[in-house]
Amino acid sequence: MGILERLNGGRWGVHPHDDHKRPAADTPLRVMPLPAKLCVPLLQHVGAPAKPVVAVGDSVLRGQLIAAAQGAVSAPVHAPSSGVVTAIGPVTAPHPSGLPFDAITITLDGEDRALEAAGVDDPLALEPAEVTRRIADAGIVGLGGATFPSAPKAQLGRKLEVQTLVINGGECEPYLSSDDSVMRHRADDVIDGVRILMHAVGARTALVGIEDNKPEAIAAMREAARAFAAIRICPVPARYPMGSDRQLVEVLTGKQVPAGARTASIGVLVNNVSTCAAIHRALRHGEALYRRIVTVNGGAVAAPGNVLAPVGVLVEDLLAFVGLKEAPARLVMGGPMMGLALPHAQVPTVKACGGVLALTAAEIARPAPSACIRCGSCVKACPMGLQPLEIAARVRAGDYDGAASLQLDDCLACGCCAYVCPSNLPLVQSFQHAKGTLWARAQQKKRNALTRELADARRERLERDARERAEAAAKRKAARAAQQASAAAPGGQEMPS
Amino acid sequence: MSTDSMGRLWRDGLWDQNVVFVQLLAMCPTMAVTTSGTNGLGMGLATTAVLVVSNMLIASIRDFVSSQVRIPVFIVVIATLVTLVDMSLNAWLHGLHKVLGLFIALIVVNCAILGRAEAFASKNGVLASAVDGLAMGLGFTFALTLMGLVRELLGAGTLFSQASLLLGPAFSFMEVTVLPGYTGVLMMILPPGGFLVLGFLLAGRRLIEQRISRRACAGGPAQSACSA
Amino acid sequence: MDLALWRERIVYQGGLLALSTFLTSAALVLANRATVSAIEQAAQDDLKQSLTQVLPEGMADNDLLADALEVADTGGRKVNVYRGRKAGQFSAAVFEYRARGYAGDIVILLGVDPAGAVTGVRVLRHSETPGLGDKIEAAKSDWIHAFEQKSLAGMPLASWAVKKDGGVFDQFAGATITPRAVVKAVREGLQFYAAHQAEISEAAR
């Protein structure tokens, strides 16, 4: 951070006074018993949804491929346990809209029979392309929340000759501790995953950024990384949103990622610690990504803590396992800052779900919004250096283009502005609304271009057809005339006058 | 011309299309001279006179004027007219000129006059233009006098002070000191007061309009038209 | 001839504007001719009227306007001095003088008798704050009459100031600069008169 920025009060982000991470983070990891059924969604990643390769009535084994990747940016889906496929179709998505998305419903047999897994003894001896292929086959996606498929990401890193991996152990959202748990209990797995990923990408160094409010995780990771000079454990200040890749990259490397570009453009690839652990399991044990550690937390939860749960478990079942001590006022998938409120509890978890929160009314209580007093708290808090108050004023006035001109596109939706706002304005929602509206307009524009093209093509075709018909008719007429002329020439007198 | 459209002209000039309160034209004289009711009245009457004559002149030559040079022609006509009025008042009605002289030069830059020439007189006949000029001018006079009275009352505690200088000694009964010993809110006579008073009068006009339309809605049969 | 077609021609447009300017300027020239003398007369009447305001009735029986003299003051400024005579005898001088007020110059008309005492003062032009500084106008306040009969000889120079500055003249509450400027203008006017008294009364013969 330059002196100018420091003088300008360059502390972005917020510092929640109570991050609610403990005691959940300190309780021992529990393994969730198998529920009666799982709904494994087909779209758990950025890109094209996976295509089912099983049919209703098929029996599946744990780790069996049930939906294959479609296209370059996609990820396959595997069965988290054994049972019978009882439905392939829409279930409610873990999304505030309550709209459905497609999922494969498996009724479990409880036997948890597994497919024979084939691990590799020394993944570092494999060709990088082979490592990437195995990562792809295991259906690994970014588990920090971005859900970008890891294999194409590694390929991109290799193509751009990325030298530095940044491993994201920021986990800055309050309440959540699943990454913390992974680092504490599976530090060796994480470090091994980092080494495999470095091999796959061809990176020379890896910087593991861990917020300094997780001393146990830092200690465990230091211990695990002791033998590897290329991997550095870097404690970073605990500040939200330290876990955002752009912010973490800046803190660790001192460089900013250009707007609209990926971190790879400055030679850095960011991966989450849980992703690294998953890569380790995929390569060493041949285990696909079908389960993960989920933090179940919130004031309404009786026994908050980290739970190893299969992907696709219903939130309802997960909460039943940890118990509720009171009726939650809001269910959230993810952290409280960026997580999605759930319409109800009959929604499945996904690969990137690091936490499920059952929040009480007291926890989500916020005073009614009042007028903006332009105090500038949001400007101070915005990690992207935007002016949320100005953007919100434009959105409110329906001036979406004006909002876009203030770089609304760069907004992370991290929620810092709304968190600090003394007027309790619904800033994030207004930005999401504006982004959605702008997106819809852009789509409409594309559509207009397409329909215009089609209409023009049709017009041209019709004109051509008409022309051809006219020419053909003219030709026919001429031919007929010629014929008649030749027929009439000998005996022209017979023509009626 | 039908009486109906005549009535329309009058209503437009005095209220519906009032130069000051609705069209927000002629802000320069409005702000500059409304420091008292008398000044407002004087400026309004002088403007009305010029407006009527200029409207009639322009309406009578409108067929000959090409659109490309109409603005300079109108301006030349108006400026000349104003200068003629100024000269003759100065020469033959010198007492009146001493009171009004300040305003008369201002009339040249009064965009309301050019505005009516452009918007009405160049499209209508001489009689209609004369009526329009009179109505608009009286509307202007009404607005200026009202503003002047409000500012004078708040700023100095009097009404129509020095009216006898403008209208003659017979009108000295109009001069009222409402609040004897009142020191006055000086700002009201200064430029900011002009803006403030204009703002509140505009708001007041809207309020009246709202009341009228609400009453019309309550009584009228066309309920559907009132929802907007 | 079709008017609509003609109107679109450049020559017509040029000619039209030329004709307009010709007619209007001609009208103005004629009006100017007709009114110029009347206007001049009215201006003279005005001046005469203000002159009489600072000269009490009966102080002069001549036409002051006809007896004007241009005198340069110490600052090199030309001052028009009108001289009053009674029975041919120099009886008063009237002239404009100015001082910088709160907002721009304050121009006063000052009448002085041969002994150097003020016969009357009127403010001709000023741009002082209305309601505050405009009490210097005779129409708004009697304040301006305080100068009458005062002379430089009559009291020490230090007393030619507002009370706040240790003088004898009132200031109005809240506005010191305006009365101070008027006092200064009168004082300097008297000094000017004293310095050129000989010249003024001499040439009156």
Next chain:
Amino acid sequence: MNMLASSALPSVAASPHAGQLGSVSHVMLKVMLALAPATACGFWYFGWPAFNLWLVTVLAALAGEALCLRLMAKPVVPTLLDGSALLTGWLLAVSLPPWAPWWLGVIGGLFATVIGKQVFGGIGCNLFNPAMVARVALLVSFPVVMTGWVAPIGLTGAQAPGWLESLQLTFGGSVPDAYTSASLLGQAKTELSRGVSLLQTFANGLPVSWSGMRPGSLGETAVLLIAAGGIAMMLMGLITWHIPVSMLLAIAIPAAIGHAVNPARYLDAGAHVLSGGAMLGAFFIATDYVTSPSSRGGQLVFGAGCGLLTWVIRTYGGYPEGVAFAVLLMNALTPVIDRAIKPRVYGRNWRGQPIAPRKEN
């Protein structure tokens, strides 16, 4: 599992699902706390009449706000409770002559909230600082009363009016001439306009001190407490240093230069910073959220503009004090400043273009 019945989940809302639970009233309350010591000190210096005026002004400001809200059919009590009208009235009261008559406070308080604030649409919408709008309106309208300063004779001093006597002063007649006095800036301006040099006027030293025992409004005498309150606001994170520091520097630097060049014509930097509304303006007036720029750079420009204009108006203008005018003038520029000076967005340069990627090697 009826605890998860969908009726029990009434609120599906956008993130974040957590917040700081702050409110506008908290902010206003903290500002008032910061202003309270200086005000109390002012009461101590100027006695009961000052308190009466403060009370009347604050009540009038609240009444004006309530009236407007009522007319616009908006909720009255919750809006009054946000404290902004109270703070506006308070800031106005501490910038008035402490012994001014009651009607000055009433007109000022009403003007501040009605015309300075509600006419623009209420809290957050006003273009100009309402307290300063009212102060300037009063100054322009009632120059005599607005420049009738008294010397601080204390709350309990021998000459000081008792409580009953103070009511007479505030609600009855005018301030006896015996009490009136001139502020430092006023005295300097008057003497300069008479042609008396400052060296001569202040031959016995400038009547400036940190204790603030001199004629002036409540907000300009106890400068030390004002500054302390301002620093407290910085520590509480309510304001940043940008506006106060740039404003005070922009007054002090030209003042120091002028004084060095011609001490007979220009007051020194200390006199400028410690007298008049400079401190109050820098910490409490110019930092008003609504009417100042939101970016740091913009705040620096804004503060510097306020300071420079203050010095220019004090030195060359018609009025002895220029903080209120300077702040209002810069308020008018705030939208322009906000448009021109935006914080640098992450990953972009100052002009808003994406930065060039630099490879990590």
Next chain:
Amino acid sequence: MLVPVVILTLLGLMLGLMLGYAARVFAVEGNEVAAEIAAMMPGTNCGQCGLAGCGAAADALVAGAAPATVCPGGGAPLAQAIAAKLGLTLDLGGLADQGPKIAEVQEDICIGCARCLKGCPTDAIVGASKQIHGVLHQACTGCGACVTECPTGAIGLRPLPQTLQDWNWASPSFA
């Protein structure tokens, strides 16, 4: 006295000639605004607005003869864009709650006559005679031209189903 009159007259002549000349040189050909608005429209000339194609609608908009909501195919976004362009106040009442629509063929009624194919301005309906027809979602503007063509009433307009991808947060209510 003659000199000023002559000077002013000459000045008038000169300026008049200049103005006349300038008016000719800088004359604006056609209406650029109308062209810009026509470019914003779907361009399918579907005629749903009741005017002869998108160009005519744009001309009507510029002339003030049509409201900003004239184009049903463009929906609310287009109406807003047009209103912004022309500085009109917008009353979305006529468009409210309708959202974008597309044509849908009811397969059990369709007789495969292929008349709708010819009527579609964007070739959005696929199929051949004696075959059940289908609608290409991307190409359909919801203009409804096919609805009137269909002899059996098998084609109707239905609102586009909302998906997770195009769902959007509502504009929040500020204080």
